[in-house]
Amino acid sequence: MVNKFCQIVFAVFLLLGNVVSGQQIINDSIRAQLEIGIKGFQERFHAPSVVLAIVHKDNIIFSWASGYTDLENKTPATIDSKYQIQSVSKLFTAIATMQLLEKGVIGLDDDIRKYVPEFTGINRGGRPSGTTFLELSTHTSGLPRNSQADIDFAKNVDLWMLTRNDSISLRAATKEDFLKSLRTVSREYPEYEFLPPDTRQYSNMGYALLGLALERAAKKDFQQLVVEAICRPLKLSNTGYGTISSKENKIAQGYYYQSDAEKFVKTPNFYANxxxxxxGMYSTARDLARFISAQFSNTIGMLSANSVRRMQTFGIGWQRSYPFVKHEGAMVGFRTEVVLHPKLEVGWVILTNTTDFDFSRFNEYVSRLVLPIFADKPVTDPGQFVGTYRLEGGGESIQIYLKDGKLYSTYLEQILQPEPLSFSGNNALKSKGLNGHDVNYNFLSDGNSKIIILNLNQLMWVKE
Incomplete structure (x- = not known):
């Protein structure tokens, strides 16, 4: 189901008339509206700080940082401030998966038990069952959201939310305890359960298992693997593993807004283990902007363009929300989101150090202002449709021509008579037919308002 965010974007595209070239820098009016919107959302959701970077292809076209990463020390947020990115870390794990796939180290259909024999993968019938790299990376394994080894972690989250006890820390299970839990864990959902489009049985446990399998398959510490194979090639110098701030590596302090007392409360330390x-990662808006740009490049070094597209298309790491792919990270004290529009090569990252923030409304606001700048310009010049269209792989062709300022087609002209074509939508023409049956022409452009292909009668015709 298309969500409200996407419906609004579609409406923007349908209403577009005279769009601006994608190379134009955001103008002062849009910039001012973005700044007003950020301030409004920051105030509405009580965020001590908000950092936003908007990217088009290889360029940051807008950035904004407001507030403080540490309220007590009045440390101002900047585009280079480090934040916990929480589940956005899964994107790096997914990329590492595809890297090892490209190298032939693993296969997406490989049984994870080949590398993690501690995992039995018991199905709902009580029998051991295999789970693949593809199932784990797309959240289709049916595994629970979290491991039973994380019971203390889950309890402490609730305890802190209930009591605000300063002595509580949030510690996920150690690797040793996680491995022990794999002996008894079973699927929460059946294999290959039929679900609505883009619905996933989201599993942190699944990605922890995936990371463990990748570590063993690569015969290298997982965190070292990601830093060496992804962060360094992309020059993400302020990105890595860690959630606890130190003198050498300052990470934003997380906060929870206590509405009844109208004050901010520092949130507990989180240990990802x-x-x-x-x-378990941290990053900055500048680094994640570079990460976004890498998703649009054909020579990004870390992955082939084909693998990048496969990740986006099949939801490997990414959450699909057409025409976007995205991923959100959330923990007590932090909210992060990365959003991509692959076709327009536009994306943005939002970093905050607050517990609650409505990204859907923020995304709608950014989309309304930014996407029309880069949307494909509809072809309005009738002359662009004129030409010979030859059936792909066949000998037939048709002509579309201008006469007295109107477009005509030679397709079935002996039956339809010389009736002019009429516009029926963006890059679409229609021939009034007979007996209630019209003939529809749908054209594809190359992004520069040049018609290159005609879809007619479910066949492809190429413009000569």
């Missing part, structure tokens, strides 16, 4: 592949 075994679930680091699912949510």
């Amino acid at each position: 075994a679930i680091a592949p699912a949510g």
Whole structure:
């Protein structure tokens, strides 16, 4: 089901008339509206700080940082401030998966038990069952959201939310305890359960298991693997594993807004431990902007363009929300989101150090202002449709021509008579037919308002 965010974007595209070239820098009016919107959302959701970077292809076209990463020390947020990115870490784990796939180290259909024999993968019938790299990376394994080894972690989250006890820390299970839990864990959902489009049985445990399998398959510490194979090639110098701030590596302090007392409360330290592949990284808006740009490049070094597209298309790491792919990270004290529009090569990252923030409304706001700048310009010049269209792989052709300022087609002209074509939508023409049956022409452009292909009668015709 298309969500409200996507419906609004579709409406923007349908209403577009005279769009601006994608190379134009965001103008002062849009910039001012973005700044007003960020301030409004920051105030509405009580965020001590908000950092936003918007990217088009290889360029940051807008950035904004407001507030403080540390309220007590009045440390101002900047585009280079480090934040916990939580589940956005899964994107790096997914990329590492595809890298090892490209190298032939693993296969997406490989049984994870080949590398993690501690995992039995018991199905709902009580029998051991295999689970693949593809199932884990796309959240289709049916595994629970979290391992039973994380019971203390889950309890402490609730305890802190209930009591605000300063002595509580949030510690996910150690690798040792996580491995022990794999002997008894079973699927929460059946294999290959039929679900609505883009619905996933989201599993932090699944990504922790995935990271463990990748570590063993590569015969290298998982965190070292990601840093060496992804962060360094992309020059993400302020990205890595860690959730606790130190003198050498300052990470934003997380906060919870206590509405009844109208004050900010510091949130507990979070230790990712075994679930680091699912949510143990930190990064900056500048680094994540570079990461976004890498998804649009054909020579990004870390992955082939084909693998990048496969990740986006099949939801490997990414959450699909057409025409976007995205991923959100959330923990007590932090909210992060990365959003991509692959076709327009536009994306943005939002970093906050607050517990609650409505990204859907924020995304709608950014989309309304930014996407029309880069949307494909509809072809309005009738002359662009004129030409010879030859059936792909066949000998037939048709002509579309201008006469007295109107477009005509030679397709079935002996039956339809010389009736002019009419516009029926963006890059679409229609010939009034007979007996209630019209003939529809749908054209594809190359992104520069040049018609290159005609879809007619479910066949492809190429413009000569």
